[in-house]
Amino acid sequence: MSKFLIKGPNKLKGEITVKGAKNSALKIIPASILSSDEIKITNLPKIEDVDKAMELLSDLGANIDKKESQAKISTDTIKKTDINPKLANKFRASIMFVGPLLARFKEVSFPHPGGCVIGAGGRPIDLFIEGFKAFGAQIEQSDGLYRLKTEGLKACRHFFPLISVTATETFMMTAVLAEGTTILENCAMEPEIKALADYLNSCGAQIEEAGTPNITIKGVKRITAKDFRVIPDRIETGSFAILAAMTKSELKITDCEPEHVKALLVAFDKIGIKFETGKDYIKIFKNKKLIANSIKTHEYPGFPTDLQSPYTVLMTQAEGISIIHETIYDRRLLFVDMLSQMGANIVMCDPHRVVINGPSKLYGKKLTSPDLRAGIAMIIAALSAEGTTEIDNIYQIDRGYENIDERLATIGANIKRI
Numbered sequence: 001m002s003k004f005l006i007k008g009p010n011k012l013k014g015e016i017t018v019k020g021a022k023n024s025a026l027k028i029i030p031a032s033i034l035s036s037d038e039i040k041i042t043n044l045p046k047i048e049d050v051d052k053a054m055e056l057l058s059d060l061g062a063n064i065d066k067k068e069s070q071a072k073i074s075t076d077t078i079k080k081t082d083i084n085p086k087l088a089n090k091f092r093a094s095i096m097f098v099g100p101l102l103a104r105f106k107e108v109s110f111p112h113p114g115g116c117v118i119g120a121g122g123r124p125i126d127l128f129i130e131g132f133k134a135f136g137a138q139i140e141q142s143d144g145l146y147r148l149k150t151e152g153l154k155a156c157r158h159f160f161p162l163i164s165v166t167a168t169e170t171f172m173m174t175a176v177l178a179e180g181t182t183i184l185e186n187c188a189m190e191p192e193i194k195a196l197a198d199y200l201n202s203c204g205a206q207i208e209e210a211g212t213p214n215i216t217i218k219g220v221k222r223i224t225a226k227d228f229r230v231i232p233d234r235i236e237t238g239s240f241a242i243l244a245a246m247t248k249s250e251l252k253i254t255d256c257e258p259e260h261v262k263a264l265l266v267a268f269d270k271i272g273i274k275f276e277t278g279k280d281y282i283k284i285f286k287n288k289k290l291i292a293n294s295i296k297t298h299e300y301p302g303f304p305t306d307l308q309s310p311y312t313v314l315m316t317q318a319e320g321i322s323i324i325h326e327t328i329y330d331r332r333l334l335f336v337d338m339l340s341q342m343g344a345n346i347v348m349c350d351p352h353r354v355v356i357n358g359p360s361k362l363y364g365k366k367l368t369s370p371d372l373r374a375g376i377a378m379i380i381a382a383l384s385a386e387g388t389t390e391i392d393n394i395y396q397i398d399r400g401y402e403n404i405d406e407r408l409a410t411i412g413a414n415i416k417r418i
């Protein structure tokens with residue numbers, strides 16, 4: 001099992017380019033099932049989860065021609081709708097294939113998705129089961145598999161009891177081929193959802209108000225396929241901005257969308273971090289003192305849960321008391337134990353809240369990465385800690401960050417993959 005070896009503290013400098021968003025790529029790949037025409041996807045991040053999504057799609061029979069960060073996919077050769085449980089168990093986003101398969105082929109079978117350990121009770125899928133029932137699908141469950149069938153999906157008016165990104169995307173896509181007009185209420189508003197809707201509309205779908213809490217979709221018989229450029233990864237953008245602040249470095253983050261990380265930039269103002277933004281870049285200036293600033297994670301456009309881990313690390317270097325309130329996931333704060341081992345002064349009040357008293361000097365340690373966002377947070381901590389840090393289980397980091405060691409080394413990080 002490969003590891004990262006990081007020697008700190010580091011002073012970084014220069015420019016780092018943001019890659020395509022994992023959580024946009026993992027939706028457009030299954031969305032290609034909605035049309036039998038060939039789709040061309042560009043700016044794909046070269047990460048494990050994208051490889052898994054491609055593997056799952058070709059296992060169904062699709063034709064995929066992938067080179068570097070580009071892929072051409074035609075799904076008119078799909079010959080089965082049973083999602084391979086061995087492949088689906090490897091990543092949570094495999095759930096995204098269910099809606100498009102049901103919408104296009106009127107049947108699908110799949111296992112309970114595997115992958116992330118951060119959600120309550122193995123990341124439930126009740127929102128998906130309820131949603132498919134609302135569209136009139138027959139559902140049966142046997143030997144660990146769900147089997148869905150329909151004569152033809154019917155549009156519906158459906159209120160999500162919980163705001164869910166992938167559930168919103170699933171039923172927005174499914175409704176594209178369902179007969180009638182669907183209204184989805186209490187939807188997530190992440191930028192990846194609007195990007196997906198804009199693409200589907202360019203192919204003949206009729207989706208209105210994506211990116212707001214209520215989305216209306218007029219069903220159509222079929223849609224064509226076109227080119228899709230994966231949008232910049234806002235979580236990479238935020239992670240690199242926090243890295244610059246943490247190591248008191250001057251860093252320019254390019255090919256990004258500053259609009260998508262507003263909640264972080266508002267927090268940066270409160271912390272006293274100087275930065276400048278342009279159309280597609282953020283430049284972080286060297287800062288001296290960091291002022292503690294509490295945050296509470298929230299669905300978009302609020303402070304993203306995926307930036308909570310790196311932000312928590314940053315607060316260990318800020319002067320004063322800060323409270324981090326993680327409202328989305330039950331286990332995402334568990335990684336703070338490792339920060340305490342590195343020397344941080346953190347008290348866990350309950351599974352959703354920690355109090356940090358900073359600044360405290362961090363020291364290198366042997367760490368294990370429980371999930372990909374905690375993984376990048378540990379790299380950020382290690383790059384500013386005194387001494388050597390060893391991080392294992394880095395598969396979790398490679399899942400979401402392309403060549404992270406090589407890219408950080410180009411801006412001066414002392415990080416080696418062993």
Ligand code: EPZ
Binds near residue numbers: 372
């Ligand atoms: C998406 O996950 C992202 N993943 C997550 O990024 C991100 O953290 C999350 O949205 C919130 O922003 C992808 O887009 C592939 P949810 P998603 O459904 O859609 C509960 C990363 O690090 N829930 O919005 O799966 C769930 O347990 C990943 O890139 C149910 O109760 O998240 C959680 O508490 C991590 N029942 C809450 O909803 C369900 O059926 C939000 O989950 C589904 C979810």
